[in-house]
Amino acid sequence: xxxxxxxxxxxxxxxxxxxxxxxxxxxxxxxxxxxxxxxxxxxxxxxxxxxxxxxxxxxxxxxxxxxxxxxxxxxxxxxxxxxxxxxxxxxxxxxxxxxxxxxxxxxxxxxxxxxxxxxxxxxxxxxxxxxxxxxxxxxxxxxxxxxxxxxxxxxxxxxxxxxxxxxxxxxxxxxxxxxxxxxxxxxxxxxxxxxxxxxxxxxxxxxxxxxxxxxxxxxxxxxxxxxxxxxxxxxxxxxxxxxxxx
Amino acid sequence: xxxxxxxxxxxxxxxxxxxxxxxxxxxxxxxxxxxxxxxxxxxxxxxxxxxxxxxxxxxxxxxxxxxxxxxxxxxxxxxxxxxxxxxxxxxxxxxxxxxxxxxxxxxxxxxxxxxxxxxxxxxxxxxxxxxxxxxxxxxxxxxxxxxxxxxxxxxxxxxxxxxxxxxxxxxxxxxxxxxxxxxxxxxxxxxxxxxxxxxxxxxxxxxxxxxxxxxxxxxxxxxxxxxxxxxxxxxxxxxxxxxxxxxxxxxxxxxxxxxxxxxxxxxxxxxxxxxxxxxxxxxxxxxxxxxxxxxxxxxxxxxxxxxxxxxxxxxxxxxxxxxxxxxxxxxxxxxxxxxxxxxxxxxxxxxxxxxxxxxxxxxxxxxxxxxxxxxxxxxxxxxxxxxxxxxxxxxxxxxxxxxxxxxxxxxxxxxxxxxxxxxxxx
Numbered sequence: 064x065x066x067x068x069x070x071x072x073x074x075x076x077x078x079x080x081x082x083x084x085x086x087x088x089x090x091x092x093x094x095x096x097x098x099x100x101x102x103x104x105x106x107x108x109x110x111x112x113x114x115x116x117x118x119x120x121x122x123x124x125x126x127x128x129x130x131x132x133x134x135x136x137x138x139x140x141x142x143x144x145x146x147x148x149x150x151x152x153x154x155x156x157x158x159x160x161x162x163x164x165x166x167x168x169x170x171x172x173x174x175x176x177x178x179x180x181x182x183x184x185x186x187x188x189x190x191x192x193x194x195x196x197x198x199x200x201x202x203x204x205x206x207x208x209x210x211x212x213x214x215x216x217x218x219x220x221x222x223x224x225x226x227x228x229x230x231x232x233x234x235x236x237x238x239x240x241x242x243x244x245x246x247x248x249x250x251x252x253x254x255x256x257x258x259x260x261x262x263x264x265x266x267x268x269x270x271x272x273x274x275x276x277x278x279x280x281x282x283x284x285x286x287x288x289x290x291x292x293x294x295x296x297x298x299x300x301x302x303x304x305x306x307x308x309x
Numbered sequence: 310x311x312x313x314x315x316x317x318x319x320x321x322x323x324x325x326x327x328x329x330x331x332x333x334x335x336x337x338x339x340x341x342x343x344x345x346x347x348x349x350x351x352x353x354x355x356x357x358x359x360x361x362x363x364x365x366x367x368x369x370x371x372x373x374x375x376x377x378x379x380x381x382x383x384x385x386x387x388x389x390x391x392x393x394x395x396x397x398x399x400x401x402x403x404x405x406x407x408x409x410x411x412x413x414x415x416x417x418x419x420x421x422x423x424x425x426x427x428x429x430x431x432x433x434x435x436x437x438x439x440x441x442x443x444x445x446x447x448x449x450x451x452x453x454x455x456x457x458x459x460x461x462x463x464x465x466x467x468x469x470x471x472x473x474x475x476x477x478x479x480x481x482x483x484x485x486x487x488x489x490x491x492x493x494x495x496x497x498x499x500x501x502x503x504x505x506x507x508x509x510x511x512x513x514x515x516x517x518x519x520x521x522x523x524x525x526x527x528x529x530x531x532x533x534x535x536x537x538x539x540x541x542x543x544x545x546x547x548x549x550x551x552x553x554x555x556x557x558x559x560x561x562x563x564x565x566x567x568x569x570x571x572x573x574x575x576x577x578x579x580x581x582x583x584x585x586x587x588x589x590x591x592x593x594x595x596x597x598x599x600x601x602x603x604x605x606x607x608x609x610x611x612x613x614x615x616x617x618x619x620x621x622x623x624x625x626x627x628x629x630x631x632x633x634x635x636x637x638x639x640x641x642x643x644x645x646x647x648x649x650x651x652x653x654x655x656x657x658x659x660x661x662x663x664x665x666x667x668x669x670x671x672x673x674x675x676x677x678x679x680x681x682x683x684x685x686x687x688x689x690x691x692x693x694x695x696x697x698x699x700x701x702x703x704x705x706x707x708x709x710x711x712x713x714x715x716x717x718x719x720x721x722x723x724x725x726x727x728x729x730x731x732x733x734x735x
Contacts, residue, residue: 113635140637150632154650154727163646164636198729216636 064127066091066251067112067220072121074107074275081107083275085121089220089253089268094246096262096283097255099272100298105255106147108272109222112253113142126219140168143213143221147228149205151197157184157208158193161215169216183211187241203234207241214245221245223254259303263287271295424713430467431522434515438464461680464512473505507702510689514706517685520599521710524671524681527603529664532610537653539611540618541644554615561612567673570605574598574677602674610667617659622652654722654730661718665711682706 065088074082081104089095097105110116112123114135123130130138152160161180165171171179184193187207197205206226213221223242227235239261246252246265256262262269262283269283271294279286279295290296436442436455443457456464480498484491507514542554561569573579583597625648633643675684686703690696 115631115634136637136639139635144632144635146628146632146635148628150626150628152629152632152647153626153730154647154654163633164638167642167646168637196728198727212636 068124070122096266104275143218147225183215202230203237470505470508477501517682520681528606531607535611536614539615558612621656657722
């Protein structure tokens with residue numbers, strides 16, 4: 064059974080249709096990369112999946128269970144999210160960012176939470192920055208804390224919302240390599256990103272979203288080498304120019 | 310009635326911190342400087358200070374400093390002292406400080422010393438006439454150490470007025486022999502007379518200050534307890550909750566505090582209800598008017614505090630709550646663990662404003678018979694007819710309370726500062 068199944072999802076903000084008839088499914092361990100021009104509904108799609116935004120119509124199933132019949136906090140515990148703007152809790156240290164969910168949502172004891180936080184921080188290469196506040200970290204370090212924060216909750220699926228778009232170019236690599244490690248380790252990931260190198264090497268499926276609709280979806284090599292649609296070809300061509308694909 | 314000091318020696322601000330100290334003298338100086346700068350410089354210069362800079366917690370009191378800086382910049386300044394004041398003022402504005410900010414070390418020490426001396430004297434006075442301590446010492450077999458049985462009027466000053474009186478007389482004699490050129494000496498004589506007068510009224514002033522501090526502290530803290538949920542309701546409540554909070558806030562802020570106190574004390578049977586409670590007015594428990602004043606100030610202050618906290622909460626990045634929700638925290642958990650810890654830090658400068666206001670507004674309790682600082686002053690004035698003198702003395706006591714509070718709060722702000730949060734953390 065698929066871990067995530069999105070069926071006929073529609074979403075509008077007022078008169079503006081953001082998602083139209085979006086359907087796809089992911090199996091455990093899949094790494095799905097969603098690309099598309101800005102305003103195509105990529106971020107909205109992610110927010111619908113952890114219910115930071117509610118869909119107008121359609122169903123989303125997590126592990127066979129319709130998410131709108133679930134407690135939303137339970138859903139969010141099972142679906143991690145990494146933000147473009149990091150959104151680290153500004154008043155807590157790197158460690159504090161990770162432990163908050165552990166103690167308040169999972170009900171862990173302080174010491175256990177602390178050990179687990181340190182473990183996950185060291186997995187993303189930040190063992191020495193555990194006591195630093197977000198303002199004292201570089202963008203790449205912040206985003207790695209963001210990933211550790213999501214990861215420590217032991218989610219079934221992690222959503223990445225353009226995790227490298229707010230980063231200076233020289234800091235993108237450290238975040239991508241953490242993500243690549245995760246993909247390697249079998250984590251199910253749904254990533255909105257324009258890092259074509261990552262899409263090529265780590266993605267199991269590439270989805271091209273435009274104007275709220277899925278234009279084309281398939282293994283990345285297919286979309287890169289033999290796109291069926293001209294729009295896909297044009298968009299990928301422009302992306303590869305800007306972000307580099309090889 | 311007399312000073313019993315549960316918790317009072319953790320007075321507003323407590324002992325001022327030498328590190329975060331500032332100089333009221335310098336504050337006064339900047340005030341004068343800005344006056345001269347505005348007077349002699351091009352009119353626009355004084356107003357050209359970074360008025361736009363201050364954020365939510367900016368204090369108007371910092372502007373004179375920057376104005377003084379502008380004065381020197383236009384060449385009307387008379388020395389390096391002026392420039393220094395200007396710079397100090399600008400620093401305060403940048404750090405959103407609480408009116409008294411950072412000043413060079415020696416001045417800080419002077420202020421700290423004055424503040425500590427003031428509070429030591431105040432607390433010692435309260436302790437000396439505390440019924441609680443008297444009971445304690447009597448139980449320990451030393452009944453005469455604490456003198457709680459003395460009425461306020463019967464209390465003896467600790468410092469002699471004689472030397473000041475003698476000095477005043479001496480200065481007066483010299484002034485008389487000089488004839489016309491004695492304006493300065495006359496003024497000096499007035500100051501010495503005032504000092505002599507101040508030593509005589511000091512015990513009554515201390516007794517009044519006890520109620521001022523007590524009312525302010527209790528009301529600001531109880532007000533905070535109400536203000537936090539109130540501001541959360543304003544920002545995050547649904548239409549109903551935020552509507553109720555809005556009506557409460559605007560009703561309280563839109564009516565005079567004195568009218569609110571009169572309504573509570575004279576209009577409602579509140580005072581007699583409180584008076585009927587057995588322990589009210591006995592021993593260390595103050596009488597009913599004090600409780601009514603606390604209720605009034607708490608309600609009033611909660612409305613103002615909630616406005617300061619509301620604007621601070623609104624300045625917390627919405628992404629913070631979204632991230633908290635994404636981790637699985639409920640909305641309430643997110644507000645409690647993520648939004649409030651940040652918002653309350655942002656609120657400290659504005660909250661200090663309210664604190665300082667309340668110290669002074671507590672004088673309105675005089676009109677519902679609470680024998681606090683202002684009422685003591687009024688009574689002394691009608692006994693002695695030295696109205697100018699007593700109000701000058703009391704103004705200085707209020708000033709000392711306010712400045713030490715502001716220092717204490719800026720120390721608190723520093724103590725809870727987190728890198729990257731707010732203006733002063735960096």
